[in-house]
Structure formats: C-alpha cells, structure tokens
Amino acid sequence: MYKETTRSITITVVPTYLDDQSSPEDSHYVWKYRVRIENNGADTVQLRNRYWRITDSMGRVQEVRGPGVVGEQPILKPGKYYEYTSGTPLPTPSGIMVGTYQMETEHGEKFDVRVPAFSLDSPYQPVKLH
Template sequence: MYSHTSQDIRITVEPYYLDDQSSPSDDHYVWAYHVKIENVGEVAVQLINRYWRITDANGQIQEVRGSGVVGKQPVLDPGESFEYTSGTPLGTPSGIMVGSYEMETRSGERFDVEIPAFSLDSPHQPVQLN
C-alpha cells in the first residue's frame, strides 16, 4: 500500500493486477486500484476534481482530468473517509501512477492534495528496484 498525507487529507492507494482482464499476448495489462481518502483535519472538504498522470514502461504518459471520482464529489467532514475502486489499462507489463485531488472547503477555498506515486507491476515482468 502507498499512503501520503497533505493538507490534512490522507490518501492511501492499493493497486492490484487483474489477470482475468489482461492479455499479455496482446500487450494489454489491466490494474485496479483501491483508494481511501481520509479527512484527518478539522475542516469539512469536498473532492471537486481529479488529476492522474499514468506512465507506462516505455515512458508514454497519459493524463486524465475530470470531475470527482467514480461519478461522485464526496463531502468529507472531519474524521470521515471515502473509498472507491477504479482501474487502468496499459500496453506494457508495468508502469507508475501519480496524481492529485482538488478539494474545496465550505468557505470556497480550493487546494490540491497529493496522491502518492504507486507502481503498477504485473507478474509478466521481473520486478526491478529503482
């Protein structure tokens, strides 16, 4: 698992390879990732937008921007959390993802919280430590 706290928001991500949706012979590899967003601060916030930068093993970058996550813009009061699962395909057997969420307080202040970089590793490639 990967975890990072910024601006009183803790983001924890657990990626896992989806063998049943992948086809290595066709250079198609699929991962799911489970995200937990926790408000460890004292101010309620709403997740407004997401940003992802996905880099495959060849260095090809895909950027994804959008409203909310999985069709929702959850409000997190102090001490609350929100969890969801999503996924991404790659044309290589490994990659890396990193990103941020844009949050907004009830008073209208917007700020970004970092999503920790996490590795996408399949069993079809030896793990290499960087």
C-alpha cells in the first residue's frame, strides 16, 4: 500500500499484478490498482483532471493526461472519500507509476494533489543481488 497526503487530501494506492490477463511469453504484463481519495480538509473539492507518468523497467516513459478518473469527476465533501479501480499494461515485468490529480474547490481554486509513486511488480521480474 502506498499513501500520500497533499492539502488534507490523502491518496492511497494498492497495485495488484493480474496473472490471468498477462502473457509473459508475449511481453505483456497487466496490473490493476485501487485508489482511495479521502478529503480530510474543510472544503468540498472536485477531481477535475489526472496525470500519470508510467515508467517500465527499461526506462521507457508513457504519460497519460485527461479529465477525471474512470470517466468521472467525483465531488468530495469534507470527511468523504471516493474509490476506483483501473489498470495498466506494460511490455516489461515491472515498472513504476506516479502522478497528480488536479482538484478544484467550490470557490474555483485549483491545486494539484500528489499520487504516491507505486511499484508495479510481477513474479517474472528477475531478482538481482549485488
């Protein structure tokens, strides 16, 4: 589990490798990740946009930007939370994701909330001992 708080908004991410959707012989590895967004602040906020930076184990980077998450722009009142599950494929058996969510207060103030960097690990990643 990975967790980070920015301006009283706590993001928790739990990634899971999906063996049944992956095909290592074809260099296709798939993960799902569950995200919980908690509003521990005093203001109601709405998630407007997302940004992801996905890096595979060869150092190749893919950036993803767009409105909301899983087709929604959830509104979070103080003390409330929103959860969703999404996924990502990679051509390598491991990688890392990090990102931000752009939030907006009822008064129109926009700010970025950090999504903690989280590791995408599969059982096919060779372990190297130095």
